[in-house]
Amino acid sequence: MALNILVVDDSSVMRAIIIKTLRLSQLPLGEVLEAQNGQEALKVLDGKWIDLALVDINMPVMDGEEMIDRLRQNPETADLPVIIVSTEGSETRKEALMQKGAGFVHKPFTPETLRDTILKTLGGLNDAKAGDRTLQGRNTRF
Amino acid sequence: MIHTVGVGDMKVSGTKGDLIVTHALGSCLGIAVHDPVASVGGLLHVMLPLSTIDPAKADTNPFMFVDTGFPRLLIECFKAGAQKQRLEIRAAGGANSQHKGENDFFQIGKRNFIILRKLLWKDGLLLKSYDVGGGNSRTMSLEIGTGNVTIKSGGQMKIL
Numbered sequence: 001m002a003l004n005i006l007v008v009d010d011s012s013v014m015r016a017i018i019i020k021t022l023r024l025s026q027l028p029l030g031e032v033l034e035a036q037n038g039q040e041a042l043k044v045l046d047g048k049w050i051d052l053a054l055v056d057i058n059m060p061v062m063d064g065e066e067m068i069d070r071l072r073q074n075p076e077t078a079d080l081p082v083i084i085v086s087t088e089g090s091e092t093r094k095e096a097l098m099q100k101g102a103g104f105v106h107k108p109f110t111p112e113t114l115r116d117t118i119l120k121t122l123g124g125l126n127d128a129k130a131g132d133r134t135l136q137g138r139n140t141r142f
Numbered sequence: 143m144i145h146t147v148g149v150g151d152m153k154v155s156g157t158k159g160d161l162i163v164t165h166a167l168g169s170c171l172g173i174a175v176h177d178p179v180a181s182v183g184g185l186l187h188v189m190l191p192l193s194t195i196d197p198a199k200a201d202t203n204p205f206m207f208v209d210t211g212f213p214r215l216l217i218e219c220f221k222a223g224a225q226k227q228r229l230e231i232r233a234a235g236g237a238n239s240q241h242k243g244e245n246d247f248f249q250i251g252k253r254n255f256i257i258l259r260k261l262l263w264k265d266g267l268l269l270k271s272y273d274v275g276g277g278n279s280r281t282m283s284l285e286i287g288t289g290n291v292t293i294k295s296g297g298q299m300k301i302l
Contacts, residue, residue: 112268
């Protein structure tokens, strides 16, 4: 089973870091799609099947919170696992956001934290399954 | 067979059941690499983050520094049959002497781990697990075959 993942963040550098971590996490990746804000992400979701979304909160045009609220209203995307990747520091806000998503990763994060949260969120993907290394990404050779 | 890794030293083995051990990891960093399919692994005990402070010393003993020791550890494991995409990498050590009331001005432990992280990211590798920081000295061992990494610290033992 290849996973289609949507990365939503207004910073292209952050999207690149998240995507590199995804490729290193030994997940069976299908398509990795990108969106710069909530509105763009909803458009992508309209035309593609997505298995997991990694969503930033502070973004122009439409922020992550509104995007997730809209996702939940649509029966087709209501159950989509969402991991929030945000700089949010307030515990109360964080808890409120966690109610909406399946996981929360605080920026700045280590690639291992992001990998572990993704594996935990996807549940069934235990170490053994993730270890088939079918899509290890483009690696530097020594 | 038990191999002991000294300070600023490295051992690699391709024999199932071999145990590679290193003692007295304070601010030093222990890095264990293991390929469970090839049953090849190595353990490195580095002291300092960057070889730029003494390139001549790094030439005679690359295992003193993270930036020269870690690539050598990988190369030796690859020579013994390990493959990059199967590597399980674990790190321990990098303690902070401030916990003992000393002034940790140079933050060697923290910097050792930061340089390792930079190398891993550049090379497209992730850590399987790690146990760094704190104030206690650690003993780290790697069992070839199972890939089990054990940490002994402050009278306690755990699998990393």
